[in-house]
Amino acid sequence: MNSQEQDRIKTLLREALPPIEDSAGPARDLWPGLLRRMDAQPAAHSGWLWFDCALAVGLVAMIAVFPASIPVILYYL
Amino acid sequence: MNDGSIAVLDASEVLRQFQAGSIDAFEELFRLHQRAVYGWILRIVRNTAAAEDLTVETFWRIHCARARFDPARGFMPWARRIATHAALDYLRAQRPEVELPPEDAAALTAPPAGDSAVSAEIRLEVTRALGRLPPRLRVAAVLAVIEEEPYKEIADALGVSVTAVKVRVFRALRILRKDLESRGITP
Numbered sequence A: 001m002n003s004q005e006q007d008r009i010k011t012l013l014r015e016a017l018p019p020i021e022d023s024a025g026p027a028r029d030l031w032p033g034l035l036r037r038m039d040a041q042p043a044a045h046s047g048w049l050w051f052d053c054a055l056a057v058g059l060v061a062m063i064a065v066f067p068a069s070i071p072v073i074l075y076y077l
Numbered sequence B: 001m002n003d004g005s006i007a008v009l010d011a012s013e014v015l016r017q018f019q020a021g022s023i024d025a026f027e028e029l030f031r032l033h034q035r036a037v038y039g040w041i042l043r044i045v046r047n048t049a050a051a052e053d054l055t056v057e058t059f060w061r062i063h064c065a066r067a068r069f070d071p072a073r074g075f076m077p078w079a080r081r082i083a084t085h086a087a088l089d090y091l092r093a094q095r096p097e098v099e100l101p102p103e104d105a106a107a108l109t110a111p112p113a114g115d116s117a118v119s120a121e122i123r124l125e126v127t128r129a130l131g132r133l134p135p136r137l138r139v140a141a142v143l144a145v146i147e148e149e150p151y152k153e154i155a156d157a158l159g160v161s162v163t164a165v166k167v168r169v170f171r172a173l174r175i176l177r178k179d180l181e182s183r184g185i186t187p
Helices: A003-016 A031-040 A046-065 A067-076 B011-019 B023-045 B048-064 B075-093 B120-132 B135-146 B151-158 B162-182
Strands: none
Touching: A003 B120, A003 B135, A003 B162, A031 B023, A031 B048, A046 A067, B011 B023, B023 B048, B023 B075, B023 B135, B048 B075, B075 B135, B075 B151, B120 B135, B120 B162, B135 B151, B135 B162, B151 B162
C-alpha cells in the first residue's frame, strides 16, 4: 500500500468517525460508583500477582522449549 | 470529601499519600484526572456509557495497583496506560459489528472535516470495517489517525514502541482497505 492509498483511507476514516471533542466529560459524578466498587471488592488482589507470575513462568518455559514460538508470541503482543 | 487539608498539599504529597492508601488523596487525584481519563477511553471505545463504566474500572485498577506506582513517571501516563488496557479488555469482550456505535458518541464529536461527498452508507461501512479490526490494531488506528494523538503517547499507553504503533497503524489501514474493497468501496 503506497502513501497515496494510505492518505485516502485515512481521510475516509476521519470523515466517517470525526474526533471526539476535548470538552467531552462524563454526564454524571463517577466517584460514588467508584466508592461502591471499592466497598464491594476490597483491594489487595494478591491472587493476581501469583497468576501473573505463573503466566510469566509458563511463557518463559514455552519459549525455552519451543524457541520457534517467539515470532508467534511477538506477533500477538 | 475532606476538610480542605488536601487542597493545600502539593502534587507530590498527594501522590505520596495516595500510595500510602489515603482515600482523600485518591479522591483528589480522581477529581483532577477523571475527565482526561474518561476522554481518553471515549476516544477508544466511542461509547459514552461504556466510557463511564471503564473510567470507574480504570480508577479501581489504579487503586489496586497504587503500590506499583512510580511517581517519577507521572500519574497521567500511568493512568492512561491502565485506561487503555481496560478499554482493550472491553473491546475484546465485544462482538464485532456491535462496536463503535457512530450515533452514540456523535454528539461529542467535532463536525466532519470533509464534504458531504462521503455518503452515510459509506460512513457506516467504514465504521463497521473499523469494528471488525482486531482491537489492538483498531486502538492504534483510532488514536493515531482519527484522534491524531502523538505516536509517543500512544506507544506509552499501549506499552509498546513507537515503531510497533506505526506497524499496527499500517496493518490496520491495509486491512481496512482490503475489507472495504471487498464490499465494493474503493478508498
